[in-house]
Every structure is written in structure tokens, then in C-alpha cells.
Amino acid sequence: MKRLALALGTMALAVPLASAQTSTWVPDKAHSEVDFTILHMSLSKVHGHFGNIGGKITLNDADISKSSVDVNIDVNTVDTGNTMRDNDLKGESMFDVAKFPTATFTSTSVAKKGDKHLTVNGNLTVHGVTKPAVLEADGPTGPVPGMDHKPHSGFSATTTISRNAFGIGTKYPAAVLGDDIQLTIDMDVAKQ
Numbered sequence: 001m002k003r004l005a006l007a008l009g010t011m012a013l014a015v016p017l018a019s020a021q022t023s024t025w026v027p028d029k030a031h032s033e034v035d036f037t038i039l040h041m042s043l044s045k046v047h048g049h050f051g052n053i054g055g056k057i058t059l060n061d062a063d064i065s066k067s068s069v070d071v072n073i074d075v076n077t078v079d080t081g082n083t084m085r086d087n088d089l090k091g092e093s094m095f096d097v098a099k100f101p102t103a104t105f106t107s108t109s110v111a112k113k114g115d116k117h118l119t120v121n122g123n124l125t126v127h128g129v130t131k132p133a134v135l136e137a138d139g140p141t142g143p144v145p146g147m148d149h150k151p152h153s154g155f156s157a158t159t160t161i162s163r164n165a166f167g168i169g170t171k172y173p174a175a176v177l178g179d180d181i182q183l184t185i186d187m188d189v190a191k192q
Helices: 002-020 083-090
Strands: 022-027 033-040 044-050 053-060 068-074 102-112 117-126 129-145 151-162 177-191
Touching: 044 083, 053 177, 102 129, 117 151, 129 177
Parallel strands: none
Antiparallel strands: 022 053, 022 177, 033 044, 033 177, 053 068, 068 102, 102 117, 117 129, 129 151, 151 177
16 A cells, blocks of 8 residues: 555656746747748749747757747738739739638657757648648747747747649749748747
8 A cells, every 4th residue: 555655646746847847939920021032934032921929839958859839920011011912812812811821830749959950840831722831940048038928939940832833923934933932930928
């Protein structure tokens, strides 16, 4: 009976320790964005960004490879600095934000590469199409205390996706609008 009580006591102590290794972090919307670059007319690159990043990162402090990422992007926030182009991007032939207002990334695995570098595999959903994507990420940096009195950390990640694979602007040939879209994700996340 004493052994059973000892075993149960040990298990009861182990549960809080296991949960203490995991922390939840959410994007600071004022300091997080997804930037993109695409080749226009085979001449120059057009830059833009999306704001209003939501979701969460679940960090496993003991083993970062057991962490997870679940992020959503408000596609309505697309901004290239040109209102007419932004309206075209929101339209049916491009992002079709009336049908697909949100893009998401959900990780399937996280691998540590070096001191502050991660490879994050996952599924990216844009324009109603889900494809595998690999983010090469640096971070976490910090933590530092934020204005909200919570610890903040930073991540920066890059990937390249195919515009055509996601069914975006398929009527435009690559000579007019490049197929490769380079993404840079910069996130300031606050511990909850």
C-alpha cells in the first residue's frame, strides 16, 4: 500500500513538471507581419505584406523539437503601397478574400539546427489550397519584458512558395507575374 501511495505521489508531482515545460506564446499584432516578394514583368520585384497575424506558438522549454506552431493571417490586410493593386490582389483572380479571408500555417514537425536556427515543417493553406511548406526560422530571441508586462520573444522565418500551386493568379503567365513568392515572417510573440 505504501508503494502504491508513493507511486501515485510521484505521478502527481510529475504532471505539473511536465506541463511547466510547455508555454504558450501569441503574436503581438502590432509587431508581427508576413512580407512577400514576387517578380513583376520579369523586370523588378514587388514587395508587400500582411498584418493582423494571430494564432499561437506552443514552446516546449525542455525540447524545442516538441514545440508547435499554429498561425493565421488575415489576407484582407494585404498591402503593397498601391491601392489599385491591393484591390486586384483581394479580387477573385488572385486571393479571392471574399471566399478565402484567412491563410494558415500549422506545423507538423520542428527540428533544431544550430544554436538559434529551426526548420519548421508544416501545412500552409492559402486560397483554399493546402500544401506542405518548410520554414527556415531563426529564434527564439529574447525573452525581454514587453510594454504589456509579459515576456516577449522573437522569430524570423523564410520560405518560397509557388503561386500556381496555390491557384493564385493562374491566368497570368510567369513572364507577367513570377511563380515564386518569397515569404518572410517576422513575429514578436508574448508569453501567456
